[in-house]
Amino acid sequence: MAHLYDLFKPKDLLDNLGKGYVRTQTSPDGSRVIFNYTNQTQYEGAWNEVTKQTRGLIIDSKTEKIVSRPFQKFFNYEQLNHADQADLMHHEVETFKKWDGSLGVGYTLNTGEFRIATRGSFTSPQAEHANRILTERYPTFEPILGLTYLFEIVYPANRVVVDYKDLDDLVLLAVINTATGLTLAHGDYDWPGPVNQPVHYKSLGEVLAKVENWPDKNAEGFVVRFPHNDLRVKFKYDEYKRLHRILTNVSTLSVWEALAAGQGIGEFIDHVPDEFYSWVHQQVHRLEADFDREHAAVLDDYEYIVRRLRRPETDGKKRRKEFALQAQTTPYPGLLFRLYDGHDITADVWKRVRPEFEKPFWTPSEDAA
Structure with a gap:
């Protein structure tokens, strides 16, 4: 198993904790600690090797071995500089629907019980809802050792903008090799619930054209993964951003x-x-x-x-x-x-x-x- 300090130096983690860029929460049984970047990090754009990797990172509280390793922080396409945008145009892509719920990070307790946390909490309402679904609907699921299962937690009371009607489930987004942090080839990895299937756009040009002319107003956008370097970028529809702006009541x-x-x-x-x-x-x-x-x-x-x-x-x-x-x-x-x-x-x-x-x-x- 990889260790926390295989990802970054202890001094760098302490520095980011001290500046308020990263916060932690301990699981109710005391065996797990989750690290998550803060809103202050996003507001100040304080992205570094620590903040980008503490996006729901879970470790064993005693050994500091990594238990779950979710996606690194990834950005909207428009936030990339022009040189990076131009370079990515030449690479093959994998395209997935972007869900408008909460990220769920699968982890295992010392007892072997499989649980789900949200990006910064073991006990958030969304995490508690996800664990009820696990218990009631998928009680026999056993994760493959050494893999991190990532989900979108979707249910009516957790609606942000997109209306998924009566959908109440855990949608498998991806499976990560916990030791390396790399995404595994698309598959269900024995997950019995819904899986986020790839959309058949193979180039960045196709994705950009679809985002600009997307007919479905009840959708958020796409996540594009570049297999050559495992980079992800987000694309959000203008209509989604407009509705999000209205719902969040942001103004001068x-x-x-x-x-x-x-x-x-x-x-x-x-x-x-x-x-x-x-x-x-x-x-x-x-x-x-x-x-x-x-x-x-x-x-x-x-x-x-x-x-x-x-x-x-x-x-x-x-x-x-x-x-x-x-x-x-x-x-x-x-x-x-x-x-x-x-x-x-x-x-x-x-x-x-x-x-x-x-x-x-x-x-x-x-x-x-």
């Missing part, structure tokens, strides 16, 4: 509201599709710059007025009156008075930089390539 105002409320941007992006991280990042920088500029202007005027009033012969009542006269000549007398009376003006300044309502247009980050 929702970003502004989060900042004005003092909510950490990491908490906000928990509810944002990763396709819109670049756009959110731009809005955060713009709004924070607007806030800093406005706040500094108010403080500058306040200091200017106060300096003019620092005369020994001016009593408190007269000083306040003179302050009022000076404050009325500025665009923000109310804020100046709040400062004069010792109040914090953070919330007031945020109100002054409230943006016009805008929805995002998807602008993928080159940094994530």
Whole structure:
């Protein structure tokens, strides 16, 4: 069995854990630990050998041997640089339907029991639902030793955008050699449930043409695998992205509201599709710059007025009156008075930089390539 530190150095893992790019969860019985990159990683585009490989990676908590090794992080086609896009045009592809559910990572306990976790949790609602399906529908399934089974967890209550009607099942996506991390040839590997069958597009050009003219509006897109290097890329239909944007209610105002409320941007992006991280990042920088500029202007005027009033012969009542006269000549007398009376003006300044309502247009980050 491969060891955790066959993938990366201990120092690099600790560094990414310390920066908040990777988090862990221990299984209820204490025997397994799962590693998953965080939303902060996606937001900052902090992709490296550790974050790309901790996408539901599961180890034995005592030996640190790798128990399950899911897909490495893979990106939208538009996030690749132009040179990589051009190079991939010359290679044969395997194309699969992209499912709009939750990734399920199969793993085995020390007792031999086969279980399913989601990308970052042994006990998420989706993981619990997946394990109920295993117990009730596939109780006799025995995974092949040394392989990682990856599933899409699909059921009505877990719908994101695509409506799969009454489908409630575990769709086998792929099987990975746990030691090498390489995808095995397509097959069911004794899985008795549904299997994600390949779509018969053999070139990237065919896939691009289909994505641009896809007639089915109730679908997410494709995942394309390049057999020569085991690379995967995602393709999402414009209609899916449009609906996803609507359902997630991302706008300039929702970003502004989060900042004005003092909510950490990491908490906000928990509810944002990763396709819109670049756009959110731009809005955060713009709004924070607007806030800093406005706040500094108010403080500058306040200091200017106060300096003019620092005369020994001016009593408190007269000083306040003179302050009022000076404050009325500025665009923000109310804020100046709040400062004069010792109040914090953070919330007031945020109100002054409230943006016009805008929805995002998807602008993928080159940094994530």
